[in-house]
Each structure stands twice: as C-alpha cells, then as structure tokens.
Amino acid sequence: MADTATLMPYDEALERFEPVLGLETHVELGTASKMFCGCPTAFGAPPNTQVCPVCLALPGSLPVANEKAIESTIRIGLALNCTIAEWCRMARKNYFYPDMPKNYQISQYDEPLCTDGYLDVEVDGKTVRVEIERVHLEEDTGKSTHVGGATGRIHGADYSIVDYNRAGIPLVEIVTKPIAGTDRLAPEVARAYVTELREVMRSLGVSDVRMEQGSLRCDVNVSLMPRGSAEWGTRTETKNVNSLRSVERAVRGEIERQAAILAEGGRIVQETRHFHEDTGQTTSGRSKEEAQDYRYFPEPDLLPIAPDPAWVESLKAALPELPSARRKRLQEEWGVSDLDMAAMHNADAIDLVEATVAAGAPAADARKWWMGELARRANESATVLADLPITPAQVARVTELVASGALNDKLARQVLEGVLAGEGGPDEVVEKRGLQVVSDEGELSAIIDQVLADNADAAEKVRGGKIAAVGALVGGVMKASRGKADAGRARELILEKLGVQG
Amino acid sequence: MSLIRKTAAELGALVASREVTAVEVAQAHLDRIAEVDGQVNAFLHVDAESALAQARAIDERIAAGETLGPLAGVPIAHKDVFTTTGMPTTAGSKILEGWLPPYDATVTRRLREAGLVILGKTNLDEFAMGSSTENSAYGATHNPWDLSRIPGGSSGGSSAAVSAYEAPLSTGTDTGGSIRQPAAVTGIVGMKPTYGGSSRYGLIAFASSLDTPGPFARNVLDAALLHEAFSGHDPLDSTSIDAPVPPVVEAARHADVAGMRVGVVKEFGGEGYQPGVLARFNEAVELLESLGAKVVEVSCPTFSYALPAYYLIAPSECSSNLARFDAMRYGLRVGDDGTRSAEEVMALTRAAGFGPEVKRRIMLGTYALSSGYYDAYYGQAQKVRTLIMRDFEAAFQQVDVLVSPTTPTTAFPIGERADDPMAMYLADLCTIPTNLAGNAAISVPCGLADEDGLPVGLQVMAPVLADDRCYRVGAAVEKAFESRWGGPLLSRAPAL
Numbered sequence: 001m002a003d004t005a006t007l008m009p010y011d012e013a014l015e016r017f018e019p020v021l022g023l024e025t026h027v028e029l030g031t032a033s034k035m036f037c038g039c040p041t042a043f044g045a046p047p048n049t050q051v052c053p054v055c056l057a058l059p060g061s062l063p064v065a066n067e068k069a070i071e072s073t074i075r076i077g078l079a080l081n082c083t084i085a086e087w088c089r090m091a092r093k094n095y096f097y098p099d100m101p102k103n104y105q106i107s108q109y110d111e112p113l114c115t116d117g118y119l120d121v122e123v124d125g126k127t128v129r130v131e132i133e134r135v136h137l138e139e140d141t142g143k144s145t146h147v148g149g150a151t152g153r154i155h156g157a158d159y160s161i162v163d164y165n166r167a168g169i170p171l172v173e174i175v176t177k178p179i180a181g182t183d184r185l186a187p188e189v190a191r192a193y194v195t196e197l198r199e200v201m202r203s204l205g206v207s208d209v210r211m212e213q214g215s216l217r218c219d220v221n222v223s224l225m226p227r228g229s230a231e232w233g234t235r236t237e238t239k240n241v242n243s244l245r246s247v248e249r250a251v252r253g254e255i256e257r258q259a260a261i262l263a264e265g266g267r268i269v270q271e272t273r274h275f276h277e278d279t280g281q282t283t284s285g286r287s288k289e290e291a292q293d294y295r296y297f298p299e300p301d302l303l304p305i306a307p308d309p310a311w312v313e314s315l316k317a318a319l320p321e322l323p324s325a326r327r328k329r330l331q332e333e334w335g336v337s338d339l340d341m342a343a344m345h346n347a348d349a350i351d352l353v354e355a356t357v358a359a360g361a362p363a364a365d366a367r368k369w370w371m372g373e374l375a376r377r378a379n380e381s382a383t384v385l386a387d388l389p390i391t392p393a394q395v396a397r398v399t400e401l402v403a404s405g406a407l408n409d410k411l412a413r414q415v416l417e418g419v420l421a422g423e424g425g426p427d428e429v430v431e432k433r434g435l436q437v438v439s440d441e442g443e444l445s446a447i448i449d450q451v452l453a454d455n456a457d458a459a460e461k462v463r464g465g466k467i468a469a470v471g472a473l474v475g476g477v478m479k480a481s482r483g484k485a486d487a488g489r490a491r492e493l494i495l496e497k498l499g500v501q502g
Numbered sequence: 503m504s505l506i507r508k509t510a511a512e513l514g515a516l517v518a519s520r521e522v523t524a525v526e527v528a529q530a531h532l533d534r535i536a537e538v539d540g541q542v543n544a545f546l547h548v549d550a551e552s553a554l555a556q557a558r559a560i561d562e563r564i565a566a567g568e569t570l571g572p573l574a575g576v577p578i579a580h581k582d583v584f585t586t587t588g589m590p591t592t593a594g595s596k597i598l599e600g601w602l603p604p605y606d607a608t609v610t611r612r613l614r615e616a617g618l619v620i621l622g623k624t625n626l627d628e629f630a631m632g633s634s635t636e637n638s639a640y641g642a643t644h645n646p647w648d649l650s651r652i653p654g655g656s657s658g659g660s661s662a663a664v665s666a667y668e669a670p671l672s673t674g675t676d677t678g679g680s681i682r683q684p685a686a687v688t689g690i691v692g693m694k695p696t697y698g699g700s701s702r703y704g705l706i707a708f709a710s711s712l713d714t715p716g717p718f719a720r721n722v723l724d725a726a727l728l729h730e731a732f733s734g735h736d737p738l739d740s741t742s743i744d745a746p747v748p749p750v751v752e753a754a755r756h757a758d759v760a761g762m763r764v765g766v767v768k769e770f771g772g773e774g775y776q777p778g779v780l781a782r783f784n785e786a787v788e789l790l791e792s793l794g795a796k797v798v799e800v801s802c803p804t805f806s807y808a809l810p811a812y813y814l815i816a817p818s819e820c821s822s823n824l825a826r827f828d829a830m831r832y833g834l835r836v837g838d839d840g841t842r843s844a845e846e847v848m849a850l851t852r853a854a855g856f857g858p859e860v861k862r863r864i865m866l867g868t869y870a871l872s873s874g875y876y877d878a879y880y881g882q883a884q885k886v887r888t889l890i891m892r893d894f895e896a897a898f899q900q901v902d903v904l905v906s907p908t909t910p911t912t913a914f915p916i917g918e919r920a921d922d923p924m925a926m927y928l929a930d931l932c933t934i935p936t937n938l939a940g941n942a943a944i945s946v947p948c949g950l951a952d953e954d955g956l957p958v959g960l961q962v963m964a965p966v967l968a969d970d971r972c973y974r975v976g977a978a979v980e981k982a983f984e985s986r987w988g989g990p991l992l993s994r995a996p997a998l
Contacts, residue, residue, distance in 0.1 A: 053605050057826040059598065060585045060607055060704040064740050092822050094871070098844045103825030160844065162830075295871035297880060300710035300819055302740050 005281065006260040010184075010252060013224075013259030019186040020232050021179040021251065022221035023130075025197055027172045028140060028214070029072050030207045035139040035170035036063030036106065043213050047163035055168035057101035062301050065090070069170035070113070070305060071315065072206040073137045076172055077114025078316045079200050080132050085113050087306045090137075090299040095292060099142035099162050107138035107173075109296040113305065119200070120324060121192040122345075123185050125338060130193050131177040142167040153274075172206075178232070186222075186255065191248040194218055195345075198244075199323035211242050218247055220275075222254040224262060233258070234268040238282050240275045249280045257282065330354060334363035340371075347375055349385055355392035356399075365399040366392075373413055377420060390419050397426040410483045411435045438485045441493075444477075447485065448493050451476040463498050470494055505530040510576045510670040510724040517575030520564060524557035524575030528619050531577045535621065535668045538998045543643045544653075544663035546582050548622035549589055553577065556619045563617075573731055574617025579669035581660050582623035583630055584715070585704040586610050589620070593706045594628040594638040594656075597827045597834045597855030607704020608739065609673060609715050609732045616731040621669055624659030628857045629824065630675055630708040632656050633683055633929035634919065637859045642916050645688060647956055647995050651913040654684025654929075657718070661688040664718045666998060671728050672718040677708050678812055679909075679933025681716045682945035686908035686959025689947045689991045691725045691976065692718050694933075696966050697940035698743035700729075701736035707823040709816040710741075712937045720992055722946060722977040726754035729969070745967060753970035757977035760794030764975070765901035768801045770932050776911040778951025782958040783907040786948040789982050790905070790975070800901060802893040807886045808935040809927060814870045814883035815938070820860075821867030827855065862923065891939045898965045903975055906932045908945040908959030936963050944972035946979055947991040957991060 008016075034041055037054035053061040077084050091109035114135035120127050143166050148158025174197065182189040198209045198216060209216040223235035236258070241250045253275075258268055272285035321329070327350065331341045334357070344350050349370045356366035370385060374395070378385050398415055401407040407415060407430070418429030430436065438444050452459045455476055461469040470491060477490040495501070505513065505527055516522040532550045539545055560575040585591050585603035592598045606614070613620060627637035635643040635658025643658040645651040646666040653662040657674030661684030664672050674681035676694035685692025693716045700715040707713060717728035729750050736742040766787055771780055791797050829835040829851035830844070837850035856864070870879035897904055910931055919925040936943040945959035960979060964971035984990055 053603075056831055058585075058603065058605070058832065059591070059593065059601070059706040059826070060603070061605075062703050062739050064738060094822050094825060096825065096828065096845070096848060098828070098830050101826065101831065103828055104822050154844075293873045295822070295868065295873070295876075297818060297822070297871055297876070300741075301707075 005257040007253075007256040008259040008263060010256055013255050014184045016227060016263065017224040017255070017259050018180070018183065018227055018229075019251070019255050020223045020225065020235070021176075021182060021186055021190055022235065023176045023179075023190060023193060024219040024221070024237075025174045025194065026217040027076075027174065027201055027207045027209060028216075029069050029170040029172060030205075030215075031066055031068045031072065031170055033066060034168040035066050035069055035137075036168055039168065041169050043215070045165055047161075047165060050165040051167070055101065056164055063106060065302055065305070066170055069137060070307070072170075072204070073113050073135060073172050074307060074312060075204050075315055075319065076174070076201070076206060077117065077135045078312070078319055079204055079322055080114070080117035080119055080135060080174070082114035082117030082132060082135055084307060084312050085111060085115070085305070086309065087304055088113055089304045090302050091296045092299050094295040097141070098160065099144040099164075099167070101142065101164060101167055105138060105141065106299055106302070108136035112136035119193065119196055121189065121196045122324075122342065123188045123192045125342070128182065128185075128189050128192070130179055130189070133175045133177045135172060135174050138171050138173060140166050140169040140171045180232075187248040187251040190220060190251045191244050194247050195244055196323065203320050203323050203326070205320075211244070214242070217242070220247060220250045220254070222251055222258065223268070224255065224258045226262075233262070234270050236268065236271055236273050236282075238273045238275050239285070242277065246275060246277060250275045250282065253280050253282060334367065336363070336367065340367065344371060347371065347385060349375070352385055352392055356395045359393040359396035361396040361399040362403075365402070366395065369395050369399065369416070373416055377416070388420060389422065390416065394419055394426055401426065401430070405486060406430075406437060407435065408437055408483070408487060410478070411437065414483075436484060438481050444481075444485060444490060445493060447477055447480050448490065448497060451480055452494070452497065459498060462495070462500060465500070467495075467500065506534045506667040506670075508670070509721055510573060510719060511727060513576045513670060514572045514574060514727075517560065518564060518570065518572075524560040524564075524619060525554055527575060528553045528557035528577050528621070531621055531669055534666075538646075538666050539668060541644060541649055541998060542646055542662050542666050542668070543641055544579065544624055544659045544666060544668055545622045546592060546594070546625050546640055546659065547590055549620075552588060553619050553621045556614075560617050560619065570617045571731065572727055573671070576618055576671060577621050577669050578613060578618045578728075579622060579624045579660055579663040579672035580610065580613065580620050581626055581657055581673045581675060583626055583675055583706045584610050584673065585706070586620070586623065589623055591623065591706070592640070593630070594626040594640060595855065595857070595860070596639040597851070598832075599639075599834060601833055603704075605704065608701035608736045610704060612732040613673070618671070618731065624657070624663055624672060626659055627656035628860050629706065629820070630656040630677055630680055630713075631820070631859050631863055633679070633926055634914075634916070635659060635684075636916060636920055637857055639857055644916070645913045646998055647689065648913065651915050651956070652687070654687040654909075654913065656680040657684050657692075660718050661685055661690060661692065664688070664720060665690050665992060665995065670720065671724060673728075673732070674716055674718050675705055675708075676714050676716050676933075676937065677712045677816060678937050679930035681718065682908050682933050682943060682959065682961060683929055685718060685945040686947075686961075687913035687957060689957030689995060690718060690720050691722050691944065691946050691980075692716065693725050693729055693944045693969070693972060694936060694942065695729060695733060695969050696743070696748075696942045697937075698741050699747065699942070699967070699969060700733045701739045701742050703736055703738040707819075709819040710823060711819060712812075712816060714937070720990060722944075722973055722980050723751070723754040725944075726750040726973045743967070748967055748969040750970050750973045753973040754977045756974055757981045759790055759975055759978040762795045762903065762975065763901040764790050764795045764797045765800035765897055765904045766797060767805065767897075767904050767906045768799050769803065769805045770906040774910050774928060774931070775907065776951060776953065778953045779907050779909070779911060779958050782949040782951060783960060786960045786979060787905065789979060793978055793982060798901060800897045800904060802890075802897055802904075802935070804886065804889040804893045805935045808890055808938055809931060811883040811886035811890070812930075812934045812938060813866065813927060814879050815887065817863040817867030818870045818880050819867065821864045821871065824856075824860065824864055827852065859923070887938045890935050894935070894939045894941060894963075894965070902964070903971050904963040905975075906961045906963070908932060908961040912951045912954055912956035912958060932961055941966045942969040942972050944976045946976040948979065948983065949991065950994065
C-alpha cells in the first residue's frame with residue numbers, strides 16, 4: 001500500500017478532537033429504463049448489451065428525460081422533508097473519462113430538484129437529526145475494469161475495458177449538510193444514517209439499494225477539529241465504501257488517521273481517499289486541491305423541469321408509511337422495549353418479524369426465533385437473516401407447532417435446523433426426523449419410572465421436600481426421551497409419583 | 503425542358519402521374535452530378551446504386567396504385583451532418599471519416615417516408631462551423647455562379663448542389679445563418695424554421711440551443727413542400743415543439759402581402775454592407791410596398807450585440823458537444839500503440855482529427871465556461887440573448903414580419919477570409935439574431951449586385967411558429983421579381 005498511515009487509538013483521538021461528518025449517497029433508481037433512453041437497467045446482463053445510440057453518445061443522439069425517475073426523485077425529496085423546486089434545470093458536468101460516453105455527465109448543479117430536508121436517525125437510544133442539503137438527479141457512468149497493475153486502478157493498468165450497460169442509469173445523489181456534535185458516536189451515526197436512508201428508499205420502492213451491487217454507494221467526508229475549537233478542519237472524502245459496516249469503519253479509520261497526523265502538527269490534505277474492505281484503511285486518491293473545473297452549464301438538450309405543485313402535493317399525500325413511523329407503530333403493536341426494537345432494527349429483522357406475525361405467529365414468539373436461534377445460525381454462517389433459506393411463514397408454522405404442544409423448544413430448534421438444511425418445510429422435517437413430543441402417557445410413565453429408579457438419591461430429596469431437585473429428574477426424562485418428552489407434563493407426573501405437591 | 507431544370511413540385515407530379523419514372527429522374531440528376539460535381543464539389547458521397555434502388559421502389563409503389571406524397575420520387579441532396587444508415591456520415595470532419603451510423607436521423611427517416619430519393623451527402627464546414635464551406639476536411643465547395651467563390655456555409659454543399667441543378671432540393675442546418683447565407687449567395691431559397699419546429703435527433707450537434715434543420719430549393723413552394731415533409735414534433739428531441747407544422751405550403755401558394763405590415767430593421771445596413779446588396783434590398787422593400795405591404799422602419803438596438811453573444815454561446819455548447827469525439831467508441835483513433843494511456847490517445851486523436859476552426863471554437867467555449875469567467879462570458883451572453891428576444895417581441899407587436907439583407911456582401915472569393923475569422927464571422931451578422939431568439943426566417947433571391955453580378959438575398963423574419971409568413975412574403979417577392987426578370991434569378995447563372 002502506498003501510504004501506510006500511523007493511527008491514533010480511537011479513544012485518544014476523541015479525547016483530543018471532535019469529528020464533523022458529511023455523507024454523499026448515490027442511489028441507482030430501479031426504473032425499468034435508463035434516465036435518457038429506453039434501454040433496460042437490469043443488473044448483471046452481459047457487457048454492452050443494454051446500450052443504444054443515446055447512452056453510447058453516438059453523434060446526433062439526444063437525451064429524453066425519464067419521467068418516472070423525476071417522480072422518484074421528488075418522492076425521495078418529500079420523504080426526506082425537502083422543499084421541491086418549482087422550476088429547475090439539468091446541467092452538464094464536463095470532464096473526460098472513457099466510461100462516460102459523452103464526456104459530460106448530465107447532472108444538476110445550482111438548481112437541484114430537492115433542497116433543505118432532514119432525516120432523523122436513532123443512535124444509542126437518542127434521536128440525531130441529519131440535515132439534508134440537496135437531493136438531485138443525474139445519470140450513472142459506465143463501469144471500467146482496469147486489467148493488470150497492482151491497484152486495480154487506471155494508473156499502472158495494462159489495459160482497461162468498459163461496460164456501458166450502467167451508463168445512463170438514473171442516479172439520485174443525496175448530500176447531507178455537515179453533521180457536527182456527534183462526538184464519539186460519529187461512526188455509528190454515519191452507519192445509522194445510511195441504514196435509515198436505505199430503508200426509506202426501500203419503503204418508497206424506488207431502488208433495490210443493494211450496496212454490494214453498487215445500487216447504493218456512499219462517499220464519507222470526515223474532518224477533525226481540536227476540542228474547544230469552533231473552526232472546522234480540512235476534510236477528506238472517502239469513496240468505495242460498499243457496506244454499512246464499512247461506513248462505520250471508514251469514519252473510525254479516518255478519525256484515527258487524521259488525529260495521528262494533526263497530533264504531530266501535520267496538515268490534512270483535502271483529497272479523495274479509497275476505502276479498502278480488507279484492511280479497513282483508506283489510501284490517498286486524487287487531490288482536490290487542484291480542483292477540476294467541470295464547466296457546468298444548463299443542459300440545452302433538455303427542457304427545464306417544472307413539477308406542477310398540485311402533482312407534488314398528490315405525491316406527498318401518497319407517500320407510504322416511512323420506516324421510523326412504522327417502527328414506532330410496530331413497537332407498540334408488539335409491546336417490545338426500546339432495546340429489543342433497536343436490536344431487531346440493527347439485525348435487519350423487523351421486516352421478517354412483521355411477516356412472521358402476519359403469517360399468524362405471536363409477536364413475542366416471532367421475535368424470539370428470529371433474534372435467537374436464527375440470528376445465531378445467520379451469525380455462524382456469516383450471512384444476514386434475510387438470506388437464510390427459511391421463510392417467515394415457515395417460522396410461523398414452527399411457533400404454531402410449539403403452541404399446540406406438538407413440539408417443545410428443543411425440538412423446534414431441530415425443525416429449524418432441518419428447514420435450513422433444505423430438508424423441506426417444518427411439517428416435512430417433523431415427519432422425516434420423527435420429531436414429536438412424547439404425548440403417550442404410558443410411554444412417558446415408563447420412562448419416568450426408569451429415571452426415578454436410576455436416580456434414587458434425587459428422588460429421595462424431592463420426596464423430602466427439596467422440590468428444586470426435580471429439575472435434574474426432568475432433565476433425565478428429557479435425555480432418556482431424546483428431547484421428545486413434554487417437560488411440563490413430565491414434571492407433573494414425577495411430582496405425582498413422588499407424592500409431593502408441585 | 504430537361505428533368506434537372508424542373509421544380510420539385512413538377513417532378514413529384516410527373517412521377518405520380520407516371521409520365522416519368524422516379525428512376526429516370528434520379529438518373530438525370532446522377533448524370534448531372536457526374537458531369538459537374540468535379541468542378542463544384544458539392545457532394546462528399548454519392549450513392550447512385552442506392553438512389554436508383556430507392557427510385558425503383560417508389561415507381562413500384564406508384565405502379566401498385568399507392569398514393570404517395572407530393573415529393574415521392576423527387577431526388578434530394580442531404581447535408582452530411584444528418585445520420586444516415588447505409589451511407590457514411592462525417593460532419594465534414596476527419597474525426598468521423600468513414601463512420602457508418604447505425605441509425606437514421608429523424609429528418610432522414612422522414613425524407614425516406616416522404617419517398618424522397620437521397621442521392622448522397624453534401625459537403626459542409628467541419629461540424630457546421632463556418633460560412634464558406636472552406637473548413638471542410640474534404641476540400642472547399644465552389645459557387646456555381648463563379649467557381650472561384652464560396653457557396654456560403656456551413657451548408658455550402660447543399661446550396662451548391664441545388665444551384666448547380668444537381669438536385670432540386672437539399673437539406674441544411676442553420677445555427678447562425680448556415681442555410682440562409684448559402685441560399686443568398688447562390689441565388690436560391692433557404693429557410694430556417696422556428697427552433698424546435700424540425701427535429702435535431704440524428705443531427706450531429708454544433709450548438710444545441712441554436713441548431714435548426716431546414717430546406718433548400720430553387721423556389722419558395724418547393725422549399726415549403728420539403729419543410730412540411732420533414733418537420734413536426736419528434737418525441738426523440740426534447741426541444742421539439744409539440745404543435746402542428748405551420749401551414750407553410752398553403753402560404754407559399756398564397757403569394758399576397760396586401761395589408762401586411764413589414765418592418766425594416768434599422769440596425770442592418772450602412773458600414774460593412776456592399777452597395778450592390780443594399781441597392782437590391784431597397785428595391786425589394788419598394789417592391790413589397792408596391793404589392794400593398796405597409797413598410798415601416800423598426801429599431802432593434804440589441805441586435806448589434808448578437809454576434810458577440812453568439813460567439814460565446816455557440817462555442818460554449820460546441821466545446822461540450824464535441825467532447826464525445828474521443829476515439830473510444832467510433833471514429834478516428836490515433837496513437838493507440840499499446841504504450842499510451844487512454845488520455846493520451848484522446849488528446850492525439852482530437853489534435854489530429856479536428857481542423858483549426860473547430861479547435862478555435864472548442865477553446866473559446868472551454869474558456870467561456872471556465873470557473874471565474876462563466877458569469878462574464880456565457881452568463882452575460884445569455885442575458886443578451888434574452889434582450890434580443892425582447893427586441894423581436896417588441897418589433898412583432900408593430901409588424902408582421904421583419905426584413906433585411908440576408909448577408910452584408912455577395913459571395914466572396916475562396917481564400918479571401920480564410921485567415922481572418924472576424925471577417926468570416928461578419929457574414930452572419932444579419933442572420934444570427936434569429937438563431938438566438940429561435941424564430942423563423944427565410945432567404946429569397948432579390949437580384950444581382952451591380953459590382954459583381956452575384957446573387958443577393960432578402961431575409962424575411964417572422965415570429966416563433968409563424969413560419970408561414972416567411973413563405974407568404976417570400977412567394978409574393980418571388981412572383982413579382984420573376985415576372986420582372988422573365989424567370990428565376992438562377993436562370994441568369996452562367997452555364998457550368
């Protein structure tokens with residue numbers, strides 16, 4: 001790596017400096033066609049198969065704006081409490097790069113579609129209001145792959161290839177105002193903001209917001225100022241931050257790096273830095289001190305955008321319930337604590353729990369399984385809950401089997417394991433694995449008699465009034481039945497046989 | 503009379519009535535091209551085989567009893583700035599040499615749909631930047647009136663083709679006068695429609711907010727027929743106006759100006775204008791008066807700032823529009839020997855592929871848009887543009903049309919202004935305000951200048967979407983002059 005940075009431990013860095021954050025998020029809209037032509041936008045098509053004269057910038061071709069993309073941008077602006085411009089224009093951002101077919105990007109400059117909003121996020125039980133500077137609409141570039149060379153970047157590469165399928169996909173850029181006062185929670189606030197933003201996008205249905213596929217991309221700006229100072233420091237912009245965890249790590253890493261430099265009397269260079277997933281470190285990119293002149297001017301090939309205020313009002317009225325309101329409502333419906341709700345939110349379990357409840361499970365049970373056994377399984381296989389091969393309906397069926405007494409918790413865990421292993425649905429697994437609670441009283445009675453005979457000491461203690469000792473006997477019964485016994489019924493029968501009142 | 507001397511309307515009627523076949527018409531024009539284009543150099547590309555095949559298809563459809571439009575089977579020369587499938591499209595530039603577009607421009611498609619037979623592609627100043635066609639990477643075009651002189655520009659190939667009887671019709675594009683000025687200096691009719699009245703889709707962009715496709719013809723009615731054939735709303739061009747095409751053909755047949763109010767623009771004339779041009783223009787104004795028009799003088803003070811404003815706006819847009827020619831996806835590629843970066847290949851290609859005038863305008867525009875200069879140059883020019891629109895609006899409160907000479911001088915000798923860009927830019931002095939305001943204007947012949955015996959054009963300017971007024975006034979002037987001259991002005995051109 002070009003510059004292995006010295007780091008200052010996070011706690012020490014925070015004792016000496018205060019961080020100021022800024023986040024620029026790019027969201028690829030999930031419109032059926034591209035921003036300025038009719039080409040499809042599906043991810044993963046063979047390279048250069050979703051292209052036409054317009055998105056390849058053939059001579060003579062002209063853009064026609066995608067109305068759905070404009071509508072989606074306005075809906076995003078409304079969901080983020082922004083003011084929607086009554087009249088604005090697209091602008092050309094001029095710079096040469098092989099993955100940008102026209103060598104200018106149609107974007108917005110000083111007339112963004114949405115301005116001055118906010119998004120409230122929950123961190124550590126506190127609400128932090130993140131102010132939104134602007135939301136604007138632009139087009140994505142193609143995707144370059146640099147072959148050869150050590151860094152995967154254009155410098156030092158043997159050659160580069162470009163896929164223009166992505167060129168012209170509508171892209172919404174959401175820029176926050178500087179976020180100050182987050183103190184040591186800065187990394188968590190950054191993560192919570194991107195998480196919340198992602199959920200807002202999902203609830204609006206405007207994007208699939210998959211960070212790993214690049215449909216949500218985040219640039220993280222960080223600067224530090226000495227404690228007690230009122231003047232903000234020089235910021236860096238970290239790009240290539242491709243997961244929620246990386247957002248948090250990038251902020252933390254940049255705080256540690258900048259603090260070490262500042263503490264030694266060094267100077268922060270205003271620059272673009274690249275985040276590396278493997279190390280959690282950033283490396284220096286293009287310096288912004290010789291800033292590029294993009295020669296912005298209003299796009300003459302397109303008409304101004306002048307959304308009818310009545311239409312904007314109707315879009316506002318038709319906005320879906322936003323994630324924070326929904327969480328509040330579900331928390332009340334489910335009767336769970338702030339802490340449990342936050343845990344579900346962090347684990348991305350709310351949708352799953354809600355779907356499980358909708359499939360008939362009691363909220364407490366749904367939460368218990370998703371946040372307990374299934375969370376453990378997801379963790380073990382390093383995946384996320386939503387990617388586990390089990391559906392909310394299947395989880396609901398397991399809770400139903402437990403409630404009816406057909407399964408106990410231990411057996412239920414085995415059923416879940418079977419479903420996850422691809423053995424079929426819960427009923428199938430029960431059938432195949434023969435997982436039924438022993439409900440035959442005669443069989444249970446025989447097992448108990450055997451356990452009492454094998455554990456005469458314990459039986460004697462219970463008879464003598466040490467009721468607590470019954471646990472060991474119940475355990476013995478469960479073991480002997482290989483978990484299939486109904487533990488509650490076993491306890492009753494044991495006490496009955498020993499002639500004590502439970 | 504030989505087929506090449508006939509009007510487009512006559513040829514269309516002859517083909518429709520099967521008195522002549524479209525193949526015969528096409529062949530007559532191909533023969534004429536073979537005969538004279540070695541001297542004129544109007545065409546960059548002639549496709550005889552394709553033209554005859556198109557003509558044959560028209561003949562077959564007519565034989566099958568189909569009723570086609572009035573221009574079906576009529577040959578046309580197409581400016582090489584419109585994309586055409588099956589024919590190379592170069593925009594007069596080395597950077598696009600040999601490029602075969604995979605799609606037709608909307609204008610091209612509509613020509614085909616109207617049954618026009620495309621003979622080939624005509625020469626132009628590189629990327630339509632120029633007033634003489636000397637800036638073509640493929641050699642200058644010569645004025646059929648005097649082969650040592652320019653045919654105007656940028657659509658000089660199209661004006662020369664029509665005035666040399668190589669085609670009865672041609673297409674042009676007008677960004678600052680590139681149809682009207684060539685029409686004026688070759689003694690034919692050229693029309694710049696209202697901006698947005700004709701589609702720019704597939705027109706290789708010079709300056710997006712100014713570029714306007716329009717027709718050339720040897721008479722006003724033919725120009726109107728062609729105008730109608732390719733104009734109208736196009737959903738592929740966002741700046742295209744969603745309104746019916748003004749009734750241009752009807753207007754061209756209604757050669758009557760009685761009671762019309764005609765304004766003479768006070769600011770055009772005087773220093774820099776050739777006396778012979780002013781004399782012919784004044785005669786045209788007197789003629790209009792004699793035909794019953796009410797002529798008044800109108801002042802448009804901001805028109806004097808049109809030229810400098812234009813030379814900031816047009817280069818600014820062109821500096822961005824021409825960025826796509828980067829050797830990556832099509833066209834020329836220079837220096838790609840495996841040792842150079844993409845950036846170096848782009849720079850080498852653009853250095854080798856663009857001519858000096860194109861480079862000059864890219865540099866002007868890049869500078870005008872630069873941070874710190876934007877407000878003083880591009881921003882200021884846009885303000886001037888607004889003021890020019892207001893001057894037009896105020897003028898059109900008083901009059902129905904405005905008139906002026908189309909150009910300050912007649913065709914100048916090839917080479918005379920090649921090293922003096924400012925002198926070259928002055929050729930568009932009278933035509934530029936219309937481009938900045940987006941309204942309509944036509945140039946019709948109004949006689950020969952006494953000094954040099956070369957054609958002079960009368961420019962008639964009308965409000966946005968009142969293109970029909972240009973044709974109505976143009977037709978009245980044409981009718982009166984032709985009866986005075988005993989035939990079209992062009993019949994006085996020396997034989998080639």
